[in-house]
Amino acid sequence: MKNIVLINASPKINEQSVSKEFLEMAGSQIDSDLFSKTFIDVRKSFLTHNLTEDFQTLAKADVMIISFPLYYFCMPGMLTRFLVDYHNYYTASENIKNHVKVYAIVNCGFPEPEINLEAVRVIKSFSQHLNAEFRFGVLIGGGPMMVATKKAPFMKKSVQKLKSAFSSIAADIQHENSTTIDSICIGVDFPFSRRLYYFMGGKGWITLARKNGLKKKDLYKKPYRLNE
Numbered sequence: 001m002k003n004i005v006l007i008n009a010s011p012k013i014n015e016q017s018v019s020k021e022f023l024e025m026a027g028s029q030i031d032s033d034l035f036s037k038t039f040i041d042v043r044k045s046f047l048t049h050n051l052t053e054d055f056q057t058l059a060k061a062d063v064m065i066i067s068f069p070l071y072y073f074c075m076p077g078m079l080t081r082f083l084v085d086y087h088n089y090y091t092a093s094e095n096i097k098n099h100v101k102v103y104a105i106v107n108c109g110f111p112e113p114e115i116n117l118e119a120v121r122v123i124k125s126f127s128q129h130l131n132a133e134f135r136f137g138v139l140i141g142g143g144p145m146m147v148a149t150k151k152a153p154f155m156k157k158s159v160q161k162l163k164s165a166f167s168s169i170a171a172d173i174q175h176e177n178s179t180t181i182d183s184i185c186i187g188v189d190f191p192f193s194r195r196l197y198y199f200m201g202g203k204g205w206i207t208l209a210r211k212n213g214l215k216k217k218d219l220y221k222k223p224y225r226l227n228e
């Protein structure tokens with residue numbers, strides 16, 4: 001039986017993770033009778049010092065599906081650390097599977113899914129360093145909104161596209177000699193103006209700042225610059 005390892009790399013621990021929700025959607029499309037599925041949470045792996053055990057799981061993977069949020073137009077630092085450490089483990093180990101397929105699911109706050117492309121390129125490069133085959137990415141724009149409003153009628157088309165993208169991963173896993181597949185981009189179809197979306201997004205940051213004991217003006221501070 002082939003081993004599928006599904007990796008959630010959202011740094012969130014207590015709040016609901018959008019990346020995790022997408023990963024579970026993707027996992028549910030994979031037939032449990034044909035494949036064994038194991039979930040790894042990168043943040044928990046670091047917090048509970050479970051890295052070696054998780055690396056052993058990864059070393060037995062036939063397929064890796066990595067789901068993460070876009071952070072500053074690339075991947076969260078925690079995922080970079082995890083992949084670099086796994087690469088070191090991989091180069092020091094024998095008995096590692098040879099033909100491994102890798103998929104990326106990247107979601108971001110901005111509505112344009114294409115801005116996730118650079119992060120996907122980094123996963124592709126990581127795959128090459130592991131002698132693994134990067135297959136394709138699912139790039140999702142407006143991820144938090146998609147999850148929060150997934151049952152709303154205006155989101156129907158985007159949710160269908162998501163399901164179809166995840167079933168493409170499930171189908172691709174089953175094929176031995178797969179041809180090249182382009183990454184799949186999924187955005188949100190707004191029932192309102194983009195300007196309102198950005199306004200609401202901006203308000204979200206201010207609410208978060210207040211929760212952390214900061215004021216709106218603190219968001220504009222540049223502590224790394226002298227005399228500011």
Ligand SMILES: Cc1cc2nc3c(=O)[nH]c(=O)nc-3n(C[C@H](O)[C@H](O)[C@H](O)COP(=O)(O)O)c2cc1C
Pocket residue numbers: 010011012016017018019020068069070071072073074107108109110111115143144
């Ligand atoms: C520190 C940080 C940096 C972020 N950087 C970006 C970014 O560059 N572009 C973007 O569109 N969204 C950005 N986001 C939004 C996240 O990608 C988005 O909220 C995502 O759905 C979070 O997924 P998660 O719930 O799995 O952590 C950022 C969020 C945080 C907290």
